[in-house]
Amino acid sequence: MKVTKLKDIAQLLGISVTTVSKALKDYPDISEETKQNVRVLAEKLNYKPSSLAVNFRNKETKILGLIIPEIVHYFFSNVIDGIINEAEKMGYLVITLQSNESFELEQKQIELLLDQRVDGIIISLSNQTKTFDHLKKVIRQETPMVIIDRITDEINCSKVIIDDEKAAYQAVEHLIKIGCKRIVHINGPLIPKNSMDRLIGYKKALADYNIPYDDSLVYSCEQFHYQDGIDAANQALKDHNDIDGIFAITDLLATGAMTALKNHGKRIPEDVSVIGFSNWRLSELITPSLSTVEQPNFEMGKQAVSLLLNEIKARKEEKMIENFLVKLPTKLIERASTKPTVKANPS
Amino acid sequence: MKVTKLKDIAQLLGISVTTVSKALKDYPDISEETKQNVRVLAEKLNYKPSSLAVNFRNKETKILGLIIPEIVHYFFSNVIDGIINEAEKMGYLVITLQSNESFELEQKQIELLLDQRVDGIIISLSNQTKTFDHLKKVIRQETPMVIIDRITDEINCSKVIIDDEKAAYQAVEHLIKIGCKRIVHINGPLIPKNSMDRLIGYKKALADYNIPYDDSLVYSCEQFHYQDGIDAANQALKDHNDIDGIFAITDLLATGAMTALKNHGKRIPEDVSVIGFSNWRLSELITPSLSTVEQPNFEMGKQAVSLLLNEIKARKEEKMIENFLVKLPTKLIERASTKPTVKANPS
Known part of the structure; x- marks a missing residue:
């Protein structure tokens, strides 16, 4: 890969190297238009300044x-x-x-x-x-x-x-291997990328084990609070009478889901198995202790x-x-x- | 209160103000003995340097x-x-x-x-x-x-x-008010001051309610881990067959103590009431949820x-x-x- 230099940007825009350098450093004597052009091109060419400039700065x-x-x-x-x-x-x-x-x-x-x-x-x-x-x-x-x-x-x-996708895959695969077929996924807002990657991992594991993906089993919480986990699981129990597994995107949501399950008289893990994500300190202290994915x-x-x-x-x-x-x-x-x-x- | 000045220290030691100033700033041309004398006296007189020196520095x-x-x-x-x-x-x-x-x-x-x-x-x-x-x-x-x-x-x-003493007092007073008479105190190393102050609060509450202090009811853990709480409560149950309350110095120790109580078939709170300290997040999630003292x-x-x-x-x-x-x-x-x-x- 060719390394982009100030000279390359200057030549392409037909301006001096000094102007390019000043534009990138936001000098007041360079017009906003020129600055904008330089920035866009620098971005496009993945320009990385040399250390000399840094040391000087x-x-x-x-x-x-x-x-x-x-x-x-x-x-x-x-x-x-x-x-x-x-x-x-x-x-x-x-x-x-x-x-x-x-x-x-x-x-x-x-x-x-x-x-x-x-x-x-x-x-x-x-x-x-x-x-x-x-x-x-x-x-x-x-x-x-x-x-x-x-x-x-x-x-x-x-x-x-x-590796969120792989981690989610592991968690869901574990549920499938112990016999779960109707696995609820409780997640959060899909921005940033993490939630999305975990959803992809969930889907992939289902696909690899020939379990059809059912989007009515996916519940998205707006927040990651304990109460959100309770609410999501309550809703899931209302919507479906055959769920046998829950994969929640955080241990706290999973803990909330467990509370909801208990309140509905469901036994964990006999009726519904639950797995979380993160291995928080609380996860080994609650009853029953929570299976989860440990993050480094x-x-x-x-x-x-x-x-x-x-x-x-x-x-x-x-x-x-x-x-x-x-x-x-x-x-x-x-x-x-x-x-x-x-x-x-x-x- | 009179403010101590460099001059006061100099006069008392019979040396110049410059020497005092240099001694306090650890200049190499001042002898260790002089430095030591100046420091001890400055400490004793609660000498606080003026901001001029600070700004200069x-x-x-x-x-x-x-x-x-x-x-x-x-x-x-x-x-x-x-x-x-x-x-x-x-x-x-x-x-x-x-x-x-x-x-x-x-x-x-x-x-x-x-x-x-x-x-x-x-x-x-x-x-x-x-x-x-x-x-x-x-x-x-x-x-x-x-x-x-x-x-x-x-x-x-x-x-x-x-206010550790008062907080511990509150916790123990609560146990006494709900009828506890044989209250175990699980604490940690008595340095730093916090553990000591909480022990004082424990003793004071007992005294105010005419419950004799029994030092065989106080268990000191070397660490603050979950397992330490389990060990301390196990020992307490072995030593005494009449305990009806536990005040632990942290919620995690209290959580360990609850696990030990459950393993011994004790009902919480019917047989033994438990109170912790700190209001960690886990405290409202465990079963039964843990009474505690919230710290600001x-x-x-x-x-x-x-x-x-x-x-x-x-x-x-x-x-x-x-x-x-x-x-x-x-x-x-x-x-x-x-x-x-x-x-x-x-x-």
Whole structure:
């Protein structure tokens, strides 16, 4: 792959290299039109500035910026743990910000981190983020960035995700293997990508085991609260009298679903098996304990820092910047809320 | 109260003001003996440097440092939430570090934050912290500091705590009011102060209701894990056949205790009432749901930032620095694990 240089953009637009450089840095003496043209072309050609420009622009601060949707959250607090620990080991401190699932706050926080001249940014997108100008600005300003968990295809940079599709597949396959045929799927809003990928995994597992997909078995919650799980399962029990399995997109929704099942006199797992997603701390403490899919959350944080520091280093050494997509594997955890897997007798 | 000045220290020791100033700033040309004398006296007189020196020393970074024992922890993640939100509202960013309950790491992290020239530090002490030279250095270097939740009397600065004694009193009083007489107390290591204060609250409630204190009913766990709660309650059931209430120092220990009670065929709350401490998310999800004491964790973070920023401002304006001890009130939450409070009939 040919590396795009400032010169290439300048030639294609018929302007000087200096003008291109100034346009990308948002200098006031360049017209908005020119800036726009330069940006569009830079984006299209996947232009990555050389480290010389970066070194010229600012000195290292040894500080990384982190924007996370929620801190009081078992998954994300583990991710933060992984990030902070790895960063500190490598000599970096981390400024943590919480977007509270607000697109507006996320935009503002990107500005704060750029103003602070952090050496790099790690971000997990808010539920509300559907446009990406603020992230394009990070790329344009030549600040290394890694997006984790809640990602988008619209931005070219390294990303770390859980293999959501495969994880959902594992969970549903487990339900099928213990004999479930009418499996309810309780999920959340299909933006960002995670919910969608888990739905795809659900469908794929059904297809591979010749169980017809029935979209009346899929319930989408607007939030991920305990009560949403109760409501979804209540509705499912009202709509169908033959359900024998529930795959919920989070452990908290699964816990709510279990409460609804109990209130309807359904035995877990004898009548309905339930499996969640995330392996929260509560999952082994509730009765019956909840089968789930464990996500490598600490590892995700660690990998994100490692990718970010590699990019910071590559830029310093004027090496080409490569973008990676790291998909971390998950682990099925069987507990009392699903029937035990039938094991073949040794012969 | 008279404000101590550099001059006072110089006069008392019979050395020059410059020597005192240099000693406090750890200049290499001052002897260790002189430094030691100056430090001891400065400490004794509660010397607080004027803001002029501070302004001279460094410019504002608009960054605060935060050291917390554990991030993946319901209480602390809520505290962090409060701190980050309040700081951001006031125009400050927060570098978060996790001591992992390690004294060694905590010392190193204080150095990192001082090197980074943060405008102020908020810290909650690790379980292992029994000496305080690293914190004395922060005071000496004139960096504003607030200690939260896990505090010490050995350092003069503002502090924010939960009123642990009163909270424990509330919990035990609740058990007494519903008829419990043989109340087990499951606690943790008595350092830092929190466990000790809760034990005092336990004793005080018993005394006020004329129930003799029996130290064979107090079980101290080395850790705060689920299994520790199980072990402590198992031991209590082995030692005593008449217990009718358990007050555990955390919800997770209480949850473990409930599991042990169930395994022994004890009904909750008919045979034994159980109350926890913290109101974790899991507490309303387990069966029976757990009565507990709610701590104002988010509020604690908010108050800490507010105190810290007030001190930063006071120093800038060369005003006198006052130290505050803020005790935040808690709230009793009655759920199914304790018998309902008997209400007098309206007459």
